[in-house]
Amino acid sequence: MRKLAITVALASLSFSAGAETIQERAAPCLACHGERGTSETENTPSLGGQQAPYALIQLFMFREKLRVFEPMNEMAKSLTDDDLRTFSDFIAALPKPAPTADAADAARTARGQALANQNRCNTCHNPDYSGKENVPRIAAQREDYLAKTLAEYKDNTRHGYDATMADVMQTVGKDQIGDLAYYLARFR
């Protein structure tokens, strides 16, 4: 009982008064990933509205160096399991990223859309590409980050938590990645 009471107390701390605390703790994250959920940094993903279970897996993988990117490995190094959960819940609550706003090239968009449909990306990522559970939101993600990530899954330099994306990307051509990223970055 006592343990439960303490847990509840701690939980309410991090969700009420702690709201400030997590904001403060997250400030260095948002410096690169964007304060309002949309990243303005090259090759750095927007985090807003990301699925919490996916974010938790990525933070865990950074901490354990299963996903290698030195700045993130460094940031996550000393996080506890509870920290990982707190940060992933925080990320999920940030506003959804804003899609790339430009006069979209209609031909490119159509090619990207056809590829996304052909490869049934919506099977796991949902018809609106908002993701579910361990599958990330990819709608309105940064175009450069999407292209980089798809290429890394294809040549297996980015090891997924499981084998799904490596498997799926086997049959997606390198020359198709650009159009897919273009389309998804502008998806609204």
Next chain:
Amino acid sequence: MMGLSSASRSLLLAGVVFTAFTVAASAQQPASPPAAGAAPAAQPLPPGSPLIGRPDGEAAAKLAPVAPPPIPAQADKLPLAKLKVPAGFNIEVYASGMTNARSLAQSDKGTVFVGSRLVDKVYAIADKDGKKAVKVIASGLYRPNGVAFKDGTLYIAELSKVSKIEKIDENLDNPPKPTMIYDKLPKDEAHGWKFIAIGPDNKLYVPVGQPGNNVLHDADHGQIRRMNLDGSGAEVYAVGVRNTVGFDWNPETKQLYFTDNGRDWLSETVPEDELNRVTKAGEDFGAPFCYQGNIIDQELGWGKDCKNYTAPVGLMGPHTAALGMRFYTGSMFPKQYKNTIFVARHGSWNKSQKQGGDVVVVKLNKDGTVKSMEPFLTGFLEDNKYVGRPVDVMQLKDGSLLVSDDWNGAVYRITYGKQKVAAK
């Protein structure tokens, strides 16, 4: 130099022409801005795509592979109270806190080794005066799902290599790095993780899954190999194997039995996962042409006939992911369990109403064919969601049965008879 640059120029030119054509082709269609709901009929999937067969409907779009949480459940948060075993049996937590606990092996001295697939670690559960202590004995490995033990040596199978640690029991606190014994293995992610075991012929059995859901592949995939314990003399032992993640030898006939997972996206109800029996080296079990002994694959099976392949001895349910399996040879459980097979079914993802997520007991006829299959350990599936997922089963020397759960990072122990454990 000249040659090189003109070659790259013509490549560039080819690229321009190609791009021009594609642009022209897509310009024919009215270009719509990206919007939710606007989904024109999709092109057929590229050959070899893991999603072939997946229809374009809403129900199918709800199904995706399920990944376990990366942080193991605390001992007091495990779903123990939800788990059900037959009358007279008891279940307890044997050890917890092992992220993604998968395949099990046991040393002569009773140390239990646990592999993992989604992290880089192999764990040991050491018994110290009746208390279980979990240690990481190897890390920095790549998908070290498979573990096996023989004569003091632990064998570890990663995605594309097999290694060993000698005298592991003497070195649990400070084990040396594993030494590679065999790495002539493909590096595919799909079905690349491995279950391994050592047979009564003292050889190490190492499967190589098919590199995708349903693909034509080369002669290096879709098989079970066996080799000497130093990695030499590797040979193909069985083919037509899609993805086996559990096998064991019949204690009476010494024949190898293995589970094999059927393909995704054919339908909600077929194909069923298989329980197979190898009666002679080199036997072909049909994948990817024939599934469950009587379904010719709708895409790759043209020109093939199921009668040319060895049919399974048992069907384990559609998409249930029958994984770890072991014959029960102990004397703790009632007599009718002697020489039955316990099979861990990890549970489906490619099915609207989830199925599996349990341990079943398979009883055999005298001729080694399947007589019956009954639930043994259930309760992992609640409201069509997993509260745990069993991966492997292993009999301890006292006749009790261990079950690993990669969802919670735990190992449970099932005993029979009066419960010794005091109520918590």
